[in-house]
Amino acid sequence: MEVLSQMCEHLCERGIVKDTYCKAILEREESFPTGLNTHGINVAIPHADVSHVNTASLCVAVLNPTVDFRAMDEPEDAVAVSLVIMLVLTEPHGHLEMLQKIVGLIQNQEDVKQIINAKDKGTIEAVIRRYLLDV
Amino acid sequence: MRPLYEDICWTYKGKAVICYTEFLQMQNKKKEKKLKKGKIIMKRVLVACGNGIATSTVVATKIREKCEENGVAVTVNQCKLLEVESKADDYDLLVTTGKFTGGTVTIPVITAISLLTGIGEEATLDQIVEELKK
Numbered sequence: 001m002e003v004l005s006q007m008c009e010h011l012c013e014r015g016i017v018k019d020t021y022c023k024a025i026l027e028r029e030e031s032f033p034t035g036l037n038t039h040g041i042n043v044a045i046p047h048a049d050v051s052h053v054n055t056a057s058l059c060v061a062v063l064n065p066t067v068d069f070r071a072m073d074e075p076e077d078a079v080a081v082s083l084v085i086m087l088v089l090t091e092p093h094g095h096l097e098m099l100q101k102i103v104g105l106i107q108n109q110e111d112v113k114q115i116i117n118a119k120d121k122g123t124i125e126a127v128i129r130r131y132l133l134d135v
Numbered sequence: 136m137r138p139l140y141e142d143i144c145w146t147y148k149g150k151a152v153i154c155y156t157e158f159l160q161m162q163n164k165k166k167e168k169k170l171k172k173g174k175i176i177m178k179r180v181l182v183a184c185g186n187g188i189a190t191s192t193v194v195a196t197k198i199r200e201k202c203e204e205n206g207v208a209v210t211v212n213q214c215k216l217l218e219v220e221s222k223a224d225d226y227d228l229l230v231t232t233g234k235f236t237g238g239t240v241t242i243p244v245i246t247a248i249s250l251l252t253g254i255g256e257e258a259t260l261d262q263i264v265e266e267l268k269k
Contacts, residue, residue, distance in 0.1 A: 013235045028185060028186065029218065031185070032184070032186070032216060032233050033233075034185075034190075036248070036251055036252050037252065038253070038254065038255055039252075045189070045190070045251075047186065047188070047189045048186070049186060049188070050188065072190075072232060072233050072234075072248060073232070073233065073234055073236055073246055073248040074234060074252075077232075081246055087189055089188065089189060092187075092188050096192055096193075096196060099189055099190075099193050100193055103193050103250075103251055103253075106251065106252065106253070107252065107253030107256075134168025
């Protein structure tokens, strides 16, 4: 999928992930899709095995128009995704608080909307920061 | 509030409780009516997602917290969806985030995508607790 390839490339260029990361993400998405149907603004949370990652990070992409992902619970169904939050993890079962905060963000559609409608990176970053780094 | 040793530990009010008997004693002081000492069986929950890393971690934590609130003693372990068929026999309940298609299991299966999207989250958690109280 092109969106994921672009995001992976971006991470790879910066040395955040290893060369193998892109392939891992795409394969993983193929066999276990990560699109979440929220009945509002749909979100995808792609991630791959920790062995492909150098530095733990988050990579966020806002998609306009939406891109179809497969649904996590029903791989047959397509989900029109507006927001991709790629989890770049380095510890198995780790980053627990951060993961929970991401789920908290997905569940709060008003703030997801704010990210989608943001005019600049700063606004997006502010919302993401508020959810994931503060508190 | 994270167990120090995931397989044998339980956290209670922020304290790691090393074994099950201690957990029971602490619980008994508070919920004597609900728990009969020695009669409670530790229920085992297997949480599976594609990698056994990310979404299952979120779901496992929510299940632990919910069970603690409801006085249900559980051990929660995580695995990959691909490993489910070989592991399921040792558990009382299977909870998955993705669709489980990797074979047949004899234990009850609950899909918990709602714990990620928030839609129907409480209903799913209640369903899990109900299943474990059986």
